[in-house]
Amino acid sequence: MLDDGAxxxxxxxxxxxxxxxxxxxxxxxxxxxxxxxxxxxxxxxxAGSSISVVAIFEKYKLKQESEEGLDGNNLIK
Structure with a gap:
């Protein structure tokens, strides 16, 4: 099963x-x-364009959390 992290x-x-x-x-x-x-x-x-703000915010937070999690796990620096 795939986990998107959201x-x-x-x-x-x-x-x-x-x-x-x-x-x-x-x-x-x-x-x-x-x-x-x-x-x-x-x-x-x-109003219709406000829906995309929710998706963009989710993508931003997922990217931010993945970068925070990878800071200490890099093997090649």
């Missing part, structure tokens, strides 16, 4: 937090944009 982020809380963010972050961004006076189409585009 389940270990934030002490194992990341899978639940990720599902929550995928559901509610676009809604929040849309409502904030719409109440700020943005056109409904622009608010929708902004």
């Amino acid at each position: 389940a270990d982020l934030f002490g194992g809380f990341w899978p639940f937090m990720r599902r929550f963010l995928f559901m509610f972050l676009p809604l929040w961004v849309f409502l904030i944009g719409y109440t700020a006076g943005l056109h409904i189409i622009l608010a929708s585009i902004l």
Whole structure:
């Protein structure tokens, strides 16, 4: 079985937090944009692009944790 390491982020809380963010972050961004006076189409585009922020953040944290784990394990320096 392959382990992607994402389940270990934030002490194992990341899978639940990720599902929550995928559901509610676009809604929040849309409502904030719409109440700020943005056109409904622009608010929708902004809300849709907010989903990629969650994926980019996950990739960044995984890369950061893998680099921290490899600092002491390098055989060739």
